[in-house]
Amino acid sequence: MTNPLRAIWEYLKEISGENAYDRYLAVHDATHPDKSPMSRGEFYRARQDEKYMNPGSRCP
Amino acid sequence: MGNSLRRYGIWVGIAIIGAVCWGVLALSRGETVNAAWLLFAAIASYAIAYRFYARFIQRRVLETDDSRATPAERLNNGQDFEPMDRRVLFGHHFAAIAGAGPLVGPVLAAQMGYLPGTVWIIVGVILAGAVQDMTTLFFSMRRNGKTLGQMAREEIGPVGGVAALIAVLSIMIILLAVLALVVVNALAASPWGAFSIAMTIPIALLMGVYLRFLRPGRVLEVSLIGVGLLILALVGGGWISESSAYAEAWTFGVNAIAIALIAYGFIASVLPVWVLLAPRDYLSTFMKIGTILLLAIGIAFTLPSIHMPKATEFAFNGQGPVFAGALFPFVFITIACGALSGFHSLIASGTTPKLIQKESQIRFIGYGAMLMESFVAVMAIIAATTLDPGVYFAMNANPSLLGDTVQSASQAVGGFGFSVDPQTLTQTAQNVGEDSIIGRTGGAPTLAVGMAQIFSGILGGPALQAFWYHFAIMFEALFILTTVDAGTRVGRFMIQDLVGNVVPAFRNASWLPGNLIASGLIVAGWGYFLIAGVNDPLGGINQLFPLFGIANQLLAAVALTVGTTILIKMGKLRYAWVTALPLLWDASVTLTASYQKIFSTNPSLGFFAQRAQAQQSLDTGKVNDVMAALGAQSLDDVRQVLTNTTVDGVLSILFAAMIIIVIGDAVRVWFGIIRGGTEPELSEAPHEQSRLDSEGREIEEREPVRAGS
Numbered sequence: 001m002t003n004p005l006r007a008i009w010e011y012l013k014e015i016s017g018e019n020a021y022d023r024y025l026a027v028h029d030a031t032h033p034d035k036s037p038m039s040r041g042e043f044y045r046a047r048q049d050e051k052y053m054n055p056g057s058r059c060p
Numbered sequence: 061m062g063n064s065l066r067r068y069g070i071w072v073g074i075a076i077i078g079a080v081c082w083g084v085l086a087l088s089r090g091e092t093v094n095a096a097w098l099l100f101a102a103i104a105s106y107a108i109a110y111r112f113y114a115r116f117i118q119r120r121v122l123e124t125d126d127s128r129a130t131p132a133e134r135l136n137n138g139q140d141f142e143p144m145d146r147r148v149l150f151g152h153h154f155a156a157i158a159g160a161g162p163l164v165g166p167v168l169a170a171q172m173g174y175l176p177g178t179v180w181i182i183v184g185v186i187l188a189g190a191v192q193d194m195t196t197l198f199f200s201m202r203r204n205g206k207t208l209g210q211m212a213r214e215e216i217g218p219v220g221g222v223a224a225l226i227a228v229l230s231i232m233i234i235l236l237a238v239l240a241l242v243v244v245n246a247l248a249a250s251p252w253g254a255f256s257i258a259m260t261i262p263i264a265l266l267m268g269v270y271l272r273f274l275r276p277g278r279v280l281e282v283s284l285i286g287v288g289l290l291i292l293a294l295v296g297g298g299w300i301s302e303s304s305a306y307a308e309a310w311t312f313g314v315n316a317i318a319i320a321l322i323a324y325g326f327i328a329s330v331l332p333v334w335v336l337l338a339p340r341d342y343l344s345t346f347m348k349i350g351t352i353l354l355l356a357i358g359i360a361f362t363l364p365s366i367h368m369p370k371a372t373e374f375a376f377n378g379q380g381p382v383f384a385g386a387l388f389p390f391v392f393i394t395i396a397c398g399a400l401s402g403f404h405s406l407i408a409s410g411t412t413p414k415l416i417q418k419e420s421q422i423r424f425i426g427y428g429a430m431l432m433e434s435f436v437a438v439m440a441i442i443a444a445t446t447l448d449p450g451v452y453f454a455m456n457a458n459p460s461l462l463g464d465t466v467q468s469a470s471q472a473v474g475g476f477g478f479s480v481d482p483q484t485l486t487q488t489a490q491n492v493g494e495d496s497i498i499g500r501t502g503g504a505p506t507l508a509v510g511m512a513q514i515f516s517g518i519l520g521g522p523a524l525q526a527f528w529y530h531f532a533i534m535f536e537a538l539f540i541l542t543t544v545d546a547g548t549r550v551g552r553f554m555i556q557d558l559v560g561n562v563v564p565a566f567r568n569a570s571w572l573p574g575n576l577i578a579s580g581l582i583v584a585g586w587g588y589f590l591i592a593g594v595n596d597p598l599g600g601i602n603q604l605f606p607l608f609g610i611a612n613q614l615l616a617a618v619a620l621t622v623g624t625t626i627l628i629k630m631g632k633l634r635y636a637w638v639t640a641l642p643l644l645w646d647a648s649v650t651l652t653a654s655y656q657k658i659f660s661t662n663p664s665l666g667f668f669a670q671r672a673q674a675q676q677s678l679d680t681g682k683v684n685d686v687m688a689a690l691g692a693q694s695l696d697d698v699r700q701v702l703t704n705t706t707v708d709g710v711l712s713i714l715f716a717a718m719i720i721i722v723i724g725d726a727v728r729v730w731f732g733i734i735r736g737g738t739e740p741e742l743s744e745a746p747h748e749q750s751r752l753d754s755e756g757r758e759i760e761e762r763e764p765v766r767a768g769s
Binding site for chain 1: 138145147148151152271272273276277278279280283332333334337338342549
């Protein structure tokens with residue numbers, strides 16, 4: 001955390017959703033370890049489809 | 061005493077700096093003034109507003125409560141509800157509210173001089189725009205992320221709800237048409253621009269496949285590749301424009317580009333999102349943040365001088381060649397995004413409130429992100445006003461008044477009371493690698509010339525000016541096209557939802573016929589206005605931009621009305637002025653503008669006055685002097701004016717009626733409560749204890765600490 005470049009990189013990963021899968025895995029393992037989690041590809045495809053099924057508006 | 065002195069000492073210092081900067085701006089008598097005064101006046105004002113006014117609203121008016129669990133915590137499903145780090149959420153929220161709006165409006169308003177626009181951007185955001193965003197965010201958060209339309213229906217009544225829905229749909233259509241018009245004007249007769257923007261489509265397709273199948277979720281990687289390819293496309297555009305054969309093949313007229321845009325909008329809305337929209341979203345977000353940063357750095361390093369006068373005579377006589385109408389009310393509807401933008405209330409209700417960790421963070425996210433956007437608008441006005449005013453007017457006046465040659469344009473600019481010699485116009489066009497810059501309305505090209513001058517001041521010098529100009533054009537066109545894509549899709553879903561009430565099959569978003577019909581309807585809506593605007597003899601931007609401004613501020617009126625209603629229902633009548641005063645201002649601005657657009661007898665301003673002149677010309681079979689002076693050259697032109705002004709005039713009436721209905725309906729509710737006759741019904745979600753600390757971590761269960769131990 002002391003390295004500012006590293007902090008920026010972490011921020012970018014967080015904000016772009018790049019580490020969303022890692023977070024999903026962590027939550028999945030903690031909540032229902034008995035079921036097998038989605039693969040990386042499955043996870044992002046599902047997430048993308050869902051995000052845009054209900055597209056929020058954006059400003060001009 | 062000493063402690064509070066130290067605490068407030070710094071704020072006194074900031075206040076003094078701000079006051080000095082404002083003083084210099086207001087009192088300057090010289091030819092030019094340095095942009096630094098403007099920058100520091102803005103920053104000092106924002107800091108004070110954020111520290112004092114926003115805090116007052118948060119603590120006294122809204123009384124945020126961090127022990128109360130937010131919907132993100134209570135309803136956490138790891139998808140749309142999820143507590144998100146406030147810095148990350150700030151980024152998402154800012155990226156969603158900051159589009160082309162804050163860049164275009166200030167450029168157009170610069171025709172009245174730099175001061176009116178700047179004052180409105182800064183004062184407006186502090187007292188109105190950021191307040192609207194923050195309060196809407198809070199009220200929606202307390203209602204589990206309900207949308208503005210739902211809140212209007214529940215808090216005011218069904219009439220308000222329906223009016224809000226119509227407002228959203230119509231603003232969407234006008235907005236898409238105006239933004240598309242900006243792109244058309246920037247790309248027409250510009251092989252460099254047309255080529256590089258066309259290349260963004262294959263780049264997006266490639267990124268889409270990469271992100272979906274090759275390396276799923278590697279967003280940063282693919283964005284980096286995308287930005288690299290974009291730069292290549294830009295360089296390629298430069299080569300194209302230099303080779304005469306290719307340049308000719310890539311030179312298109314306005315109608316060809318408009319039709320291509322309409323086709324693109326339809327196809328993009330029908331296709332699955334991963335093909336175009338999702339990759340474009342990443343690309344334009346990174347480009348947007350990067351370019352805004354670059355602009356900030358450029359202005360801070362070069363500290364350019366502002367050449368536009370403090371206020372031009374157009375501010376008072378209302379005869380500006382960019383758009384008609386005087387300072388009041390037209391500055392306040394031309395600059396929407398950056399000062400007060402109703403569109404934000406759609407983002408502040410719905411998406412963002414479902415992700416907030418702690419109630420008190422609404423100040424940072426709602427108020428703070430809007431201050432950032434306002435700062436972008438200030439930078440845009442700086443970039444536009446650093447240009448030679450003569451060049452500015454030669455680029456932005458109605459093209460039919462300027463004629464086709466640099467000589468005629470120079471003469472026309474002289475007629476506006478400014479001067480520019482033909483050589484300067486030729487030279488400026490050459491510097492940015494275009495054949496001509498005359499009559500390039502819409503704001504984007506002007507901003508691009510300003511940005512090119514600023515950027516080349518820090519990197520590359522005059523040699524790179526053409527590159528930076530097209531960089532700026534590409535960046536604006538890129539995110540306008542993303543908005544066209546996303547906006548068409550939003551409109552499509554709204555229509556599918558509406559029609560779904562009658563034909564249930566329409567509700568299913570993946571049902572192809574419903575998809576095709578709804579997309580077609582939306583595209584036909586904005587496509588109509590786009591084609592009309594492109595061919596409007598009176599200038600499409602001149603005619604349509606005020607309508608867009610009015611529609612946007614109409615939505616702000618809905619949001620502020622909902623806010624005031626909820627404040628009164630919460631028993632906060634004595635603080636209701638926080639949203640009621642901006643509402644009063646917004647309503648007077650919007651209604652005055654509508655009134656002038658409908659009833660003004662001045663044919664450069666009133667739609668129906670224009671219509672009467674067109675009718676008279678048709679009756680006599682000859683273009684009369686008034687029509688000719690406005691830019692209509694033939695009877696065909698006059699026929700077009702007749703149709704356009706009828707449509708625009710009717711729309712103005714519709715918008716004005718909507719504002720009156722919403723506010724009238726709300727006032728009825730207010731007085732019901734104040735008189736005590738009706739019991740206020742608040743639809744807040746019930747209080748639930750939060751289990752997250754201020755950093756969003758789960759609080760450990762602890763033994764209750766016994767008193768005295």
